[in-house]
Amino acid sequence: MTLTKKIIIYMIMGMIIGTLINLTDLMRFAWVNNYVVYGLFEIIGTLFVNALKMMVVPLVFVSLFCGTTALREPRQLGSLGGRTVFMYLLTTGIALVIAVAVASLLGVGEGAVFPSNLEYQAKEGKTLIEVITGIVPQNPVDAMANTEMLAIIFFAIILALSALKAGQAGERIITFFQDFNEVIMKMVLLIMQVAPYAVFALLAKVFAELGIEAIKSLAGYFFTVLALLIFHGLVVYPIILKLFSGLSPLVFLKKMRSAVAFAFGTSSSNATIPVTLRTVTERMGVERSVGSFTIPFGATINMDGTAIMQGVATVFIANAYLDGGLTLLQMGTVIIMATVASIGSAGVPSAGIVMLQAVLVQMGLPTDALVIILSIDRLLDMTRTAVNITGDCAVTCIVAKSQGRMSQAIYYDPDSGDVKQDQQSEDVKMVQEN
Template sequence: MGLTTKIVLAMLLGIVVGVLFNFLDSTQVLGSAVTGFINSYLTGGLFDIVGRIFIASLKLMVVPLVLVSLICGACALSEGGRVGVLAGKTLALYLVTTALAITLALMLAFVFQPGAGMEGLQADAAFEPKPSPPLSEVLVDIFPTNPVDAMAKGNMLQIIVFALLMGYAISRCGEPGRRMASFFNDLNDVILRMVGVLMVFAPYGVFALLANKIAQLGADAIFQLGKYFLVVLGALFLHGLGVYSLLLKLLSGLNPLELLKKMRPAMVFAFSTASSAATIPVTLSTVEKRLGVDNKVAAFTVPLGATINMDGTAIMQGVATAFIAQMYGIEIGLAGYLTVVLTATLASIGTAGVPGVGLIMLAMVLQQVGLPLEGIAIVMGVDRLLDMVRTAVNITGDSVVSTVVAKSEGAFSEEVFYDRNYDSVANGGRVESSPG
């Protein structure tokens, strides 16, 4: 059984167990002693511990993987003078996909009117958003004053800037630079092997995370905001499967189904962790080993995408803005919706390094068009589950942009892309899949 199959089975089993435990807790059919044991020692004990250890292990790999891979990629790109071109293409594509995402979300929200008839929820709304930083501060904070501090705090934008500068300097240092480049290339192979070792335990981590999360959530929150939930979910699937597939076909001529099939392990990881940053090791390995994107491109596009590519979050913002406007009976007009598109697109970069980025970005958008911030409290009930789905959409966008940019730069292998023998990202290498 391939690793991908194991992860998918673990995800499905985790959802089933989580739903079962939530049902037992809400109905008390087995008595309080049994449900207390489940809550204390399984969902709140064993599953919580295993899930948190797995997330911590993934986060452990993020900074060294991004730093070393990006230095290696910057070394190779700087020799050919392609860093600026690559950065321009990548940033432009991420901004375009984000703008398309929020436009699609607003269109669906306008058609299906998820906030109509929801006026009764207003009385229970209470939310105090964190203040959003000014744009000038965000731009200054991109550049590190202390790279060690940036790595300790996991500030991805500052790490990216430092790694690009170091890679560029190494490529311009002659013989010392070649020795350093060789060292970082060897270190990169070691780190990828560490990722492969971690992947062996992935199914257990995915099962524990989902069983614990679904057991806590239950179905009640979804039923209360069913229409909003379905509109956001529909927009996420349309964007993730439709828009990305169309862009990949138009810009590269490649078969989108191949990309979606090979991205399944990374999608499952993103869904279970709800963190693009924590999924970087899996996304990067998948994009390189299964899609055929050269490391010098993937090492730049994937970490940058995990930092600024907020397509899934942009979709939530679009639907949530329309939902809140409809619920409060406030008409923001065409100019207001255009403002939402522009604000959310720019905010996807501007607030990338801020904790709680989704809610802060939504607060910024609502303030911009004059909608009450209390509406955020209403959509928070189902946001955790939707966050899992939109993270999977985000990393799918990262892979599409990486593939398109690599194809345009001649740093792409179609042989690897169409090779169906890549059934796993385990051990950072090729694993033959069994027949059937």
């Protein structure tokens, strides 16, 4: 059985087991609550997510360095970066326009009554100026320790361009990083072997905690966001992929299954970078020089799922607190603000909620209402992370195809990059060598 099939099966099993625990109220028993849900499930899930996060900084730094040096010409990097930023901003803009328009037409939040004693201490989000000035790190080691992705990306690119101009010394450094990159890829493959069991534990814990009542109280908001996320992932991205690249959307969606399952389980674009990068390079045929730039960059600035949540949440809270909801001018302001906020959102669980407060403050809406949204945000966070990484892969394919840095033979091969197939190929090669 392939890894993708295993992940999907264990994902469904985790959702079923977690739901059964919740519906049958098994968590009232101390041993289920302490030793199963918050014991076994949490330990397995946390260890796996930590293992993924452990790889993020070295993987992004090394792969981006190798990708930049593979381009050889700074002009190629400028063309690649420009197209990537344009496509990411385009998809985010489309997501926000659809979200605000649909939420307003449906009147999401109208008649909703929030308790008057809500208290939500939101963390301080970064301003646009802080995001821009943080691109150049004062201390690259400190940036790596704090997983500041834009700073890591900048330092990796500058170091790679310097290596290209350093002659023989630079070539030796490039060779070292190329070998290091191969080792990192093997480590990714090794950790992926335990992914199905970790996904099962993560989802079983989440669904055991959620409960139906939490969703019922905010049904309009919850199902509007969920429907828009699914629509964006299954309709908008395939259309954009077809229009800009001519590639088959069905093939794309089939090859996204494993990465989507990872993202859904971890709720972190950053933690999913190793899997997303492997998906575009080995499953879809994108050259590593392109994927190693667009995927880490997308995990930092491409937050379409987060933008959808922020757009609907703002309309929801505005309809609950303001007579008549938002005006057209205010809707335009929400779209601009949410675009900036989604770009500044970190690729970690529930980061979008932190950035949402900036949008609410700008619109003069109370941030206390965020505590209501937080009560059901976990499941939506998982879904929008899956949408975010789907967008990363779609844009990567579009950019790679436009620059002739993609193998369509690999893209249309249903077995390309499959973990089981890779292992069989290695076994055959070893036998032949012996």
